[in-house]
Amino acid sequence: MKNIIHIAFILLCFLGTAILVTSCGKGKNTENNQNDNNNESKNEVKTIYTGEFNADSAYMFLEKQVSFGARVPNTPAHNLCGAYLVSVMSRYADKVYEQKATVTVYNGTSLPLHNIIGVFNPNQKRRILLTAHWDSRPFTDQDDKDKFKAVLGANDGASGVAVLLEIARLLKQYPIQNIGVDILLNDVEDYGAPDNYKPEKEDTYCLGSQYWAKNPHVKDYTAEYAIVLDMVGGKNATFYREQVSDEVARALVDKIWNKAAQLGYGIYFLNEKGGGVTDDHLYIHTLAHIPAIDIIDHNPSRPKGFPEYWHTQRDNMSNIDKNTLKAVGATVYAVLREL
Numbered sequence: 001m002k003n004i005i006h007i008a009f010i011l012l013c014f015l016g017t018a019i020l021v022t023s024c025g026k027g028k029n030t031e032n033n034q035n036d037n038n039n040e041s042k043n044e045v046k047t048i049y050t051g052e053f054n055a056d057s058a059y060m061f062l063e064k065q066v067s068f069g070a071r072v073p074n075t076p077a078h079n080l081c082g083a084y085l086v087s088v089m090s091r092y093a094d095k096v097y098e099q100k101a102t103v104t105v106y107n108g109t110s111l112p113l114h115n116i117i118g119v120f121n122p123n124q125k126r127r128i129l130l131t132a133h134w135d136s137r138p139f140t141d142q143d144d145k146d147k148f149k150a151v152l153g154a155n156d157g158a159s160g161v162a163v164l165l166e167i168a169r170l171l172k173q174y175p176i177q178n179i180g181v182d183i184l185l186n187d188v189e190d191y192g193a194p195d196n197y198k199p200e201k202e203d204t205y206c207l208g209s210q211y212w213a214k215n216p217h218v219k220d221y222t223a224e225y226a227i228v229l230d231m232v233g234g235k236n237a238t239f240y241r242e243q244v245s246d247e248v249a250r251a252l253v254d255k256i257w258n259k260a261a262q263l264g265y266g267i268y269f270l271n272e273k274g275g276g277v278t279d280d281h282l283y284i285h286t287l288a289h290i291p292a293i294d295i296i297d298h299n300p301s302r303p304k305g306f307p308e309y310w311h312t313q314r315d316n317m318s319n320i321d322k323n324t325l326k327a328v329g330a331t332v333y334a335v336l337r338e339l
């Protein structure tokens with residue numbers, strides 16, 4: 001992903017759907033079922049166990065991805081990690097789709113693409129899409145030297161996938177009845193042209209989500225919302241209300257930032273305007289017409305917006321914090337359960 005320099009974004013639709021809010025407390029929901037038989041009324045309280053987002057489990061998923069090395073498309077580490085992600089997703093999802101295709105990157109090179117989609121509740125019409133990229137960047141172009149080493153991508157890539165795999169584990173153990181969830185692990189997100197590359201080209205990032213948006217895993221696929229997670233495991237992370245997200249899905253941004261505050265994660269989720277970012281949400285919205293938001297560690301007051309180790313060799317395990325994984329995972333999971 002990269003910073004957006006110019007945004008002339010038109011608000012295409014408002015979401016007028018009221019979202020019912022129920023209590024999610026400490027890992028369980030309660031529902032009141034009122035039965036009225038022969039003028040006898042009784043209140044029955046049904047407890048639904050929802051589990052809790054486990055940061056240790058998410059950390060393990062993150063560490064495992066990083067153990068393969070940089071997941072640069074068309075390398076052995078990428079192939080091995082792809083097979084690992086398919087095996088984990090197959091354990092949890094009702095159905096797994098793999099999209100394999102060839103895409104052309106900024107310099108004209110053709111690369112294999114491998115999107116992995118885990119489907120939960122395939123027959124449910126009402127759907128939510130969750131996505132993160134699983135590839136890592138082929139060069140550390142934000143470093144001063146050695147710019148042609150690959151990014152390990154502990155935060156930029158592996159963190160978002162780790163949170164989604166932990167959510168997949170919870171969805172298997174504690175299924176949600178009233179919505180279907182699709183988890184898209186998208187590929188070739190971070191092969192965008194280096195800064196100052198000439199000739200300048202548009203849309204060189206997010207090739208996996210662009211491909212998926214034009215060729216969804218199910219014909220005529222749509223979802224009520226899409227949520228992108230990117231760089232969601234860093235120390236001292238800050239998640240501002242990203243500009244495009246606020247324009248296309250303000251109701252969902254409100255809901256997530258309010259839920260984070262309610263759960264005590266307001267220190268991470270700052271309820272303030274952030275800058276615009278070119279990321280998967282942009283293409284999912286413009287190409288697949290799904291209102292999409294981005295939860296991303298981006299702070300408009302930082303020199304680069306992103307953390308200082310972004311697209312450098314320092315994007316490694318030393319900058320990962322389980323507390324950040326927990327804040328993001330628990331918040332998104334709680335919102336999912338309340339839709």
Ligand SMILES: [Zn+2]
Pocket residue numbers: 001137156190311
């Ligand atoms: Zn990146």
